[in-house]
Amino acid sequence: MPLTRRDWLAGATAAVLTPRKSSAWQATTRRVTVHPAIEVGVIQPALHGHFAEHLGSCVYGGLWVGRDSAIPNIDGFRKQAVEDLRAVGIPVLRWPGGCFADDYHWRDGIGPAARRPKRVNLWWGKYVEDNSFGTHEFLALCRLIGAEPYLAGNVGSGTPAELRDWMEYCNHPGESTLAEERKANGAPEPFNVRFWGVGNENWGCGGSLTAEEYAALYRRFATYLGGFGSVKPYLIACGPNSNDLDWTRRFFASMTATRLTSRMLPQGYAMHFYSAGKAPAAQHTVETTQEQLSSFARMEDAIRQQRALLDTYDPERKIGLLIDEWGVWDRMDPEDEKRYGRLWQPITMRGAVAAALGLNVFHRQADKLVMCNLAQIVNVLHALLLTDQARCVRTTTYHAFDLLKVHRSRTAVRVETPQDGPLGLSVSASRQDNELAVSCVNPRHDAGLRVEVTLAGAQAASATARILHDPDFNAGNTFAQPDRIVPRAHPASVQAGRVEIELPPLSVLTAMVRLS
Numbered sequence: 001m002p003l004t005r006r007d008w009l010a011g012a013t014a015a016v017l018t019p020r021k022s023s024a025w026q027a028t029t030r031r032v033t034v035h036p037a038i039e040v041g042v043i044q045p046a047l048h049g050h051f052a053e054h055l056g057s058c059v060y061g062g063l064w065v066g067r068d069s070a071i072p073n074i075d076g077f078r079k080q081a082v083e084d085l086r087a088v089g090i091p092v093l094r095w096p097g098g099c100f101a102d103d104y105h106w107r108d109g110i111g112p113a114a115r116r117p118k119r120v121n122l123w124w125g126k127y128v129e130d131n132s133f134g135t136h137e138f139l140a141l142c143r144l145i146g147a148e149p150y151l152a153g154n155v156g157s158g159t160p161a162e163l164r165d166w167m168e169y170c171n172h173p174g175e176s177t178l179a180e181e182r183k184a185n186g187a188p189e190p191f192n193v194r195f196w197g198v199g200n201e202n203w204g205c206g207g208s209l210t211a212e213e214y215a216a217l218y219r220r221f222a223t224y225l226g227g228f229g230s231v232k233p234y235l236i237a238c239g240p241n242s243n244d245l246d247w248t249r250r251f252f253a254s255m256t257a258t259r260l261t262s263r264m265l266p267q268g269y270a271m272h273f274y275s276a277g278k279a280p281a282a283q284h285t286v287e288t289t290q291e292q293l294s295s296f297a298r299m300e301d302a303i304r305q306q307r308a309l310l311d312t313y314d315p316e317r318k319i320g321l322l323i324d325e326w327g328v329w330d331r332m333d334p335e336d337e338k339r340y341g342r343l344w345q346p347i348t349m350r351g352a353v354a355a356a357l358g359l360n361v362f363h364r365q366a367d368k369l370v371m372c373n374l375a376q377i378v379n380v381l382h383a384l385l386l387t388d389q390a391r392c393v394r395t396t397t398y399h400a401f402d403l404l405k406v407h408r409s410r411t412a413v414r415v416e417t418p419q420d421g422p423l424g425l426s427v428s429a430s431r432q433d434n435e436l437a438v439s440c441v442n443p444r445h446d447a448g449l450r451v452e453v454t455l456a457g458a459q460a461a462s463a464t465a466r467i468l469h470d471p472d473f474n475a476g477n478t479f480a481q482p483d484r485i486v487p488r489a490h491p492a493s494v495q496a497g498r499v500e501i502e503l504p505p506l507s508v509l510t511a512m513v514r515l516s
């Protein structure tokens with residue numbers, strides 16, 4: 001009997017889909033070698049970045065409930081969400097889209113809220129938005145949660161003038177008319193926004209352009225985006241869908257065709273990589289789970305291949321590679337979408353495993369990436385938080401990010417794991433002074449692992465661990481059972497300088513290891 005939406009929301013799980021209990025599995029041993037002295041690169045905190053789009057109930061009803069709401073709020077921002085997001089840490093937040101960005105006109109979202117125009121959200125259900133959440137609200141939210149803002153500009157239906165004006169409005173410290181307007185709207189100091197996207201998915205919803213057409217438009221826009229005040233903007237060009245090497249080759253060939261254009265190269269280049277699910281989020285089977293989780297190996301290959309191709313145009317790696325949107329995208333349940341908004345999906349243990357597999361990939365490839373933004377932060381796709389009226393649940397995605405956040409700003413070090421294919425043990429490790437953080441993910445539902453971690457050229461003195469685990473890949477934190485799956489302390493022993501850990505099926509663990 002498949003799980004229904006009502007079952008899931010009530011916290012039930014379907015017997016037919018529920019894998020074996022933890023106690024039923026036999027652990028097989030996997031030997032891992034961590035090389036504390038072989039550095040991969042610093043794990044930029046922005047590799048743990050996020051994305052908020054005007055889509056479904058991500059912004060309206062999710063992050064933003066409005067100042068007059070009965071839901072506890074801080075100047076209109078859902079209080080619980082602010083507290084939870086501050087606690088997990090949001091290094092960077094991209095807004096307002098997504099596809100929405102190329103149909104967004106920033107002037108609609110400034111000035112007295114009552115006078116802001118009402119617009120149809122073209123891409124996500126054609127409902128009407130009142131623009132009560134605009135530039136000032138987004139930047140206030142970023143301040144509240146400690147996130148660096150990333151504004152995605154409109155290329156598809158906008159103009160270079162519109163985007164340069166948005167930049168001047170946000171960043172000009174002096175007395176231009178736009179800066180005065182910002183001050184009159186309550187922000188005397190410039191916002192100093194550094195990250196600017198020049199379009200989104202311009203091969204699709206951002207204008208249906210060819211790579212050459214987009215390169216020409218990119219150059220035209222970038223000509224006017226040199227910056228205001230002390231902020232040198234970090235311009236991010238639209239990269240490929242998944243590992244589309246042809247888009248990258250043609251975009252950069254076009255960009256580097258003349259000396260004039262090579263001066264216009266972007267600072268960042270953003271690919272999107274989604275992991276499609278062939279079932280509704282809480283109704284996965286073993287096959288659909290394994291197929292989706294296998295996609296993270298392809299994502300790692302895509303990062304290597306896109307970076308290698310970029311290197312042929314940019315051997316000094318002045319252009320940073322981003323994954324602007326990533327995460328699990330399951331089959332939508334129309335009832336869920338009706339109730340909670342477009343692209344709302346329950347988040348399960350499978351989602352936590354997927355999140356941690358993704359973060360482990362980014363840590364291992366830390367030398368090749370500058371930013372990765374999960375899609376999306378609240379109520380959309382691979383969300384950290386799910387809300388229903390006043391209720392706000394920290395999902396298993398949230399807890400996976402929480403378990404792996406210790407890696408931020410540390411130096412990733414080389415890890416050797418057995419080559420067991422895309423569903424084998426996934427490990428990443430990072431070092432700070434005399435301490436190693438080691439994160440392990442067991443994506444299998446039917447096999448436990450005894451992991452022995454040897455430290456090349458070093459000895460472990462002590463280790464502690466925390467784990468997120470549930471044997472049911474369809475189980476999650478629901479409105480009825482918000483804390484069903486939370487991180488817990490887990491044994492990690494040290495034997496002859498090695499760390500030994502038991503990893504149950506479907507688990508995410510971080511061990512903190514003191515070197516002797």
Ligand code: AHR
Pocket residue numbers: 053097098099100200201325375376381
């Ligand atoms: O994240 C949802 C959508 O996925 C975004 O709007 C778009 O950029 C991508 O296709």
